Amino acid sequence: MTTVAATKKFIEATGNLAVAYAVKQVNVDFISAYPITPQTIIVEALSQYVADGELKAKFVNVESEHSALSACIGASIAGARVFTATSSQGLVLMYEELPVASGLRLPIVMALSMRALSAPINIHNDHSDFMSMREQGWIMLAAEDAQEVYDLTIMAFKIAEDERVLLPTVAAMDGFTISHTLQRVDVLDDEVVRKFVGERKARFKLDVENPLTFGPLALTDSYFEFKRQQHEAFKNSEKVIREVFKEYEKISGRKYEPLKKFMMEDAEVAIVALGSTVGIARIAAKKLREEGIKAGVIGFTLFRPTPKVEINETLKDVRTLAVFERHLSLGAVAGPHYMDIISSLDKKDDVKIYDYVYGLGGRDITTKMIVDTVKKTIEKAKKNEPMEVEFVGVRE
C-alpha cells in the first residue's frame, strides 16, 4: 500500500491518506477497523505504517465493524489511545456500540468517509451515515477538504481525551470527493503533533491493582444520572473544543472555528452547508455578489455539540437562509441543519429559512444549482412562503 511521507512541510495526499498520516503522528496505541469503501485506504495505509515499523500500534484486523468498535472499546478501557475508521453500512453495523462507547466515556477517535446508506446500495457520498450518529453521544466534526480532515483528526484526540470531556469523537469527510482527491496538505512535524496531543492518561482503566467494574447494570435509581453527566460532558466540550482550536492555530497557523464564515459581514442571504459543498458555496456566493445579491456562506465544522453561540452571532443580521442538507430525514419536517439552526436561534420570529435536500448517493451539486436555489430562496422569503423541504438536482 502506498503511504505518504513528508519531505517538506507538506504531503500530497488524499483525504484518506491525510487521516492515516495524522493518526501515525498522533502515535495511537491501538487500531481496529474493517475495510469498507470509501474508507478502506485509511486502514490500508495504517497497516503499512505498522508493518514498516513507522507506527508502533497494535492493529487488530477484525471480522466486522461491530467487532472493530468492540475491540476499540476494550482497548480504550485498558487505557490505550484508540482509533477506528469506517463508512456507511460499516458505521451502522457499529451502531449498537456507538452509545456504549460514549456511555462508558471512552475517548475513541473515528474517521468517517461519509457515504450513502443502503438501500439501494451506493458507494458515493452523502451525509446519511454521519447524520445517523447524531443521537449517540459522539462529538462530531466535519471537514471540507483533506487539509481540514488532517487537522481535525489531530485535534479530535486532544478534545476526546480531555478529562473535562471524555467523549468519543468522529472526524468526517465526504467520501470520494475528499477521501479520494489528491491535495496538498500542510503538515506539522511529528514532535509538534506529539507535544500538542500529549500522552493519553486514563484515570480509570482496567487495572488488576485497582479493580473497577465497567459497564454495570444501572436501573431507575441511577441510569438517568449517568446520562445527565454525559450531557454535562458535552457542555464542557463546548469550551474545550474552542480552546483546542485556538491552541492548534498557534502551532499550525490555521484558524478553526465551530462555524466557518465566508462573506458574512454584510451578507443578506446565507448559504448553509457541511463538507466539501462549503467550497462550492463560496464560489456560488461570489457569483451571486457579481449579480448584486449579497450572499455569504456558513459551513459547519462542529456539528455536535451544536454551535449555538456561533449560530446566534453569525445570523444576528442575516435572516434569510438557504440550508443545504446532504441527507434526507425521511418523515421529518426538515433536515438536521434546519432543525439545529431553528432550535439554536434565541430570536426566530423574523427568520426566513428554507431547507433543500441535495446530492444524495453522490449526485453532483454545481455552483449554478446553488446560485439558482439562493435566488429562489430570496423570492420565497419575499412572499413569506412557508417552509417545505425541496429537492435540488433530482428527477421528479
Added chain:
Amino acid sequence: MTLEYKPITKLSDLPEENLFTSGHRLCAGCGPAIVARLTLLATQEKPIVVNATGCLEVGSTLYPYSSWKVPWVHVTFENAAAVASGIVEALNKLASEGKTKEAPVIAIGGDGGTFDIGIQAISGALERGHKFLYICYDNEAYQNTGIQRSGATPFGAATTTSPAGRVIPGKQERKKDLIGIVLGHHIPYAATATIAYYRDYINKVRKALSYNGPTFIHVLAPCTLGWRYDPSKTVEISRLAVETKFFPIYEVENGSLKINFRVPKPKPVEEYLKTQGRFAHLFKPENRHLIEEIQKNVDENWARLERIEKAGPIF
C-alpha cells in the same frame, strides 16, 4: 500473559479469598454463579474479566454494587470475544512500555452469547489468536430473558419459545457441537466441564491460562428456573449429566482429544431427564419414543468422541 500450569489436588490448594463475592442477585442454586466463583478461585493471577450480557452480568453488577474484586467489564451481548481482543492487545502494548500491568484475560458468556449471537466475534478472535480464555457457561437457553430456546438447548427440552405443546413436544433441533466449531480454529486447548467436578474445572481453567494462545472451556451450568428443579439439586444434576453421558467431559490439547470421565457404568439418560421439569412432557406415553431418540443421540455422540480420541490428533 502466560501462567505456569499448577494443578490442584485438594480444596486447600485454593486461595482463601474469593474474588467473586457474595451478595449478588443471582438465584439460589444458580449454576453460572458457581462457574464465576470457581473461575476466580482457579486463577493464579488476578485476571481481567469481560462479561457478555446475560444472567451473570446482570446479577452480579447492579450499580453501585459489584461482586467482582477483579477488573471487570461488560459491553454488550455478542461481543465479549471482540472486547477481549482489544484488551489483550492494548495491555500487551501498554505493558511493553511499562504503562500498565499485564494480566490474564478471561471472556465469559452464556450459551446465547456464545453459541448464537456471539459466534462470529468468537470465531474472529480465535482465528486471530489472541491470548485469552473464553468460558461459555451453558445453561442451555436464554434464561436471562425468561427461558427462550438457544442453539444450546437440547433436543426435546421445553422452553418458552419451544414449548411442549399439543402438537410440537419441545425443541425439535439438536444442540450445536460448540467444541467442534471451536476446534475448527485449531486452537491449542479446548475443554468441556461441569460444576459438579470442581477440581476438573479449576485445573482446566489453570491449564487453559498456561497456553500461549486462545483457549476455550464449555462448562455446563444448570439453571434452576429454566430447567425446573429444586435449587438444592444444581450440583447433583450437573453430575448426573456426566454419569448418563448426556454431557461428556473431555479436553482437546493441541488437537488430541481425551475423555476425562469414562463412566464405566453409565446410567440411562432417563435418570437425568426425569430430574427436570423441562423434560417432563417426554414421559407421556405418546412422547416416550423421544427419550429413546435422546438415548440414541447420547450413545452416538459418545461413540463419536471415542473414535476421535482413538484416531489421534485431529490437527
